[in-house]
């Protein structure tokens with residue numbers, strides 16, 4: 001059976017080209033940990049990791065590190081045959097440690113109890129498990145506070161089956177043009193590294209930079225950077241659009257499923273929030289908030305049909321959205337509708353959609369639900 005004509009078309013070539021752009025623009029000795037959490041921000045984690053991992057000869061980028069948020073995501077990548085290091089950025093829960101070790105994943109650790117558990121399990125199975133230790137330098141989320149660092153690392157000395165491969169932190173506002181708080185965080189991170197070295201550890205990988213910091217804080221790259229959003233061709237901040245040129249990797253498309261000649265005064269969708277002001281043509285599009293097209297775009301979003309913009313008419317429903325196509329000549333049933341992406345000479349970016357829906361491109365992209373088939377080109 002063929003599916004409904006609503007698809008997310010994923011251009012893995014665009015993801016690769018964004019990766020290559022990043023590679024050229026980061027500190028010389030730095031490597032890339034490609035963040036593929038939340039199903040690669042809606043683009044498909046397995047397909048994305050495969051496209052990035054394979055050595056250039058095989059058409060990939062030779063990416064050696066991937067980042068996921070949760071253990072389940074790491075296991076999915078391993079089962080799909082990804083061989084590179086997979087760092088679980090959000091850490092592991094006690095019941096997941098067995099699988100994290102078994103699948104050779106690299107948990108981020110920020111409490112001693114978890115470190116002990118991973119160590120004990122590794123000892124039992126005769127392994128050394130790589131872990132990265134997270135420091136909270138000002139994000140106020142996960143990680144050891146600076147005063148906890150020394151006692152924590154002293155404790156680690158007794159855990160011989162852990163391989164302390166990395167130490168990381170995370171910026172809270174690297175996307176801001178005012179860089180002062182980020183500088184402060186980077187300073188605390190550096191101090192922490194000094195303390196850790198004094199205690200006798202020398203983690204090979206030091207990382208703190210997300211997409212925004214890669215662009216805005218060149219001196220925060222250390223030897224590993226963690227881009228997410230930029231890999232997918234969206235921008236961590238509006239002021240960066242235009243300064244760098246990325247290729248959007250997702251096109252969200254559908255079709256006109258029904259056209260309706262509506263007289264003046266005709267109500268459209270739930271609650272009659274759109275009433276035609278003149279004789280109009282209304283098109284129904286089979287996509288709605290059940291697909292991740294935000295309901296906040298009611299009476300506000302725009303789509304492309306025949307290279308022209310058409311406005312969302314009335315409330316976005318769960319499965320269907322109406323648009324006013326009165327001004328579009330020769331509009332027909334079956335016409336392609338672009339909700340995100342390029343059509344003709346115009347383009348609707350995830351950033352534009354996010355702005356109209358009062359959110360960020362991240363939420364738009366990873367919000368496209370599993371009901372929308374991903375098609376890879």
Ligand SMILES: *Cc1c(COP(=O)(O)O)cnc(C)c1O
Nearest residue numbers: 035089170210211226227228229
């Ligand atoms: C999601 C995430 C990233 C990637 O952030 P982007 O802004 O998408 O580049 C990096 N590091 C951590 C810890 C994350 O959770």
